[in-house]
Amino acid sequence: MNNYKRLLCLSTLIGLFSLVSYGENKDPLSNIDMKISLKKSYIENIINKELPTTITDNGSGTEFFKSKNNLLSIGMNLLGAVDKKYAQKFRWSYSITRGDIAFDAKGQNIQGIAPYTGTLQAQWDANNNVVDANLSGTAGINSNIVINQNWEIIPDSTPIFTISNSSFPLNLNIYGMDFKTNININDSIQKKIVQNLQKATDVLDEKIKSFDLRSLVQEQWQKLKDPILVNKDYNLWLTVNPQSASYSNIISDKDDLGLKIGTDVYLHLYFGEKPQELALNQLPPINFGNVDDSFTINLPITGSYDALNEQLHKNLSEKQIDLPLDTKVAMTNLNLHSENNLLKLDSDMSFSILGLFHPKAKVVATINPQYNSETSSFEKSTFDYNIITDSFLLKVINFVGHRFIKNKVQEQLFSLKADSYLTTFKDILQKTIGQYPMDNKAILKTQITSLKLNNISVEPQSLSITIGITGSSVLEVLNPETK
Template sequence: MKLNKIIISVIALNIISSNSTYSEESLSKLDINISLKKSIVENIINSQLPYTIEDTGSGTEIFNSNKNNILGTGLNLLGAIDKKFAQSSESFIWAYKINRSPIVFNANGQEVGATTNIDGQFKASWNRDKQGTEMKLNGTAGIKSIVSVSPDWKLVANSSPFLNISNDNIPLDLNLYGLKFKTDINIGSSLEKSISSKLQKATKEIDSKIESFNLREIIEKYWSNLKEPILVNKDYNLWLTINPKSARYSDLISFNEDLGIKVGADANLHLYIGEKPANQNLNSLPEMNFGFVDDSFNINLPISTTYNNLNELINKNISDKEFNLYSGIKYSAQNVALSSDNSNLNFETNFKLSVFGFLNPTGVIKGSLKPNFNKENGVFVGENFDYSLESNSIILNVINKIFKRSIKNSIIKNYLSFDPNKEIELAKVFIQSKVNDIELDKNIHLQSEINTFKLVDLKVDTNVISLTVNTTGKSTIQITE
């Protein structure tokens, strides 16, 4: 499997693991943003709701009958007495024109709102006596959506339109043949027809758009690959095992040009060098529940191996290779054997020297040291170092006895202190280049930023040696048009 697929499995899907021998101390937290471009929602609303809304009508049906039964009765009586009045009452003319602003988004809990401000003018006139009224209209309209993640990892959306008008009941004074009436003109139903009905169409399209992002399908696409250990590197027999613990999602968030929801997981991850580990017992995804989700991932990744596997790997890489020891002196090692007891690292190796090209002594070196990792500066130091040497060269044995202290000091100074920070920084740059932008599916991209990448622990046990790497950062699954 390619490296980017491994990174997708680890970062994009928030599913991290270990096997049964790995403790809960290495539990990793991966929280990831799933973001939707605001322009997607905005374009849907814009396609349904124009920036200018107008409507006109005539007749008295716009009068608020709930509040004006007296007026309605009076009009009916007058209409019965005077047919001309009945006809002229239909000459009541009304019109309004409303302009709306661009859409503004906000998020509160699991609800996200897309709101537009509306501002306009209402006019009404009764041509018989040139009576009329005029009033400003203002308010808000838009869509509210409640978005959640079901326990089986499905995005669920429930959207509804809203309309708030400051003056949907407009007061009107009428003088009918000397009789004065006060009534209300209610334009609420007309606005509902003009605005809310259009937004209702938009809500269906928005819900469909959100729910079409099948989070579960994307995760299960990789889930089947996680049941078996993943071979990360064939040359080093490097295996990744995965075992999720829990999953959760957060409130909705609104930021910059995106709307988002955060999904997180707590899980374990482990890399092994050597034989393929046992398969993971991953029958189903853990339930997704509402809970606190941070804005970043924090991965603890131990890399473990047995001494047998480590010895095999070392001997494979140093076989038939010569190294410069001093000017004119080269050495090669064979049959390197590492072991441990009481947190000490023991080593034994056969060696062969080439001294100025004509002396070739051989022998065996045995030694021990106590590995110590400084967590503050990330430097490895070998403490309490000692060794013994046996050689077929009498001269070499004599030199070793005379200069052993100097040789030990030279080895301690030059070889038993290792600062890997430069190599770790190069590894961080390499991984960052692989996770900048990964296409998970059409119009769905994983974008990640690594903040820290460092060694945090070293454990030397009787059977296993383990090195732990920690990385933190932020990941987003971006949904575009």
């Protein structure tokens, strides 16, 4: 993956990172929130493995007595003990069928619950005291998931089990005495099912813990200390200076479970020399807080005049430009700079007029760009120029047509709408950072909603523009247990 793609992806991925602010930063702050999601089917598979769709079990009264089940509470209280032959005569069995698992999220808790129905048969001997009953209830897992300040995911999962109609009447005759008691099968069924659910909770907790969020963040964090080279040809560098981090409550969508992580961060793109390394020494704590559904990036792009002049020389110097009236011009020694918060562009120009005249001149243009982000246009911007030449022809042309030339250049220069160019850039950016794989653990998916030019700033040593980008990102966890 080239540096350009890696860099642009990291500008979204910083939703995972933060840093305590160091020093004063005049850049606009970006708010980057993203969602980390896990397929519900992943948890379903764990529960399905430990809790089959159909569960059957059977046994005798001796098992109840060994476990001190309250099956014959009235009879045992009256007699003090029951002959083993009575216990051995008692038989019970049940069959339970589980439904589909439904997920719900509230706060920092996830619940995966499945309803079940079934039948129970219990009898004292082959012919008497038979009880047939319908069973119903719920079984599943409740998980409380938090991220501690050390960026560790801490899950705490417990089984969920409920049963209705767990107590059934049974008429007994013991040593010639008639008793009415209740069969309480809750303990027996619960013991069977909860044991399996406990296995599922242990597996789920272990797999969630094994998704090492801190290592994932730390690995990317170290890459942010050094400014990232976006494009070698243009000497374009990105600095990323995150400020804080927080995470949200659990979110339950149709197919996914997840939470949101957000950060406030300073971003900056530079043309020219490599900026200084940032003082990103350690991960800050991450805290529970309010996190939005999207990111809002304010990206300043700053070019030193030396760097911009280098690009002007590469792209315009000595290239011939066609003008009206069979006139051609070539520019050399281009020099962009600022003076009194105005842009100045000096250039030596060689003209060819009608193929007969070849005068030369030095032109100094003054540009005052005033950009309106609401209308995406350069309203109230101005342009003017001065010409220095020994050519009588150019002096006459300039004297007669200075106002006309100035107005025409100003009209052409500032009538351009930024929308079409920004749309093209947005499409390129979306294609570049739409999907970013992170080893085999996860994939970062980003959707850019809008991209807008916010403002232009003329500084003494540089020219800056600020781009506003909005969108949303989801980090889909593919393999939580991968180390």
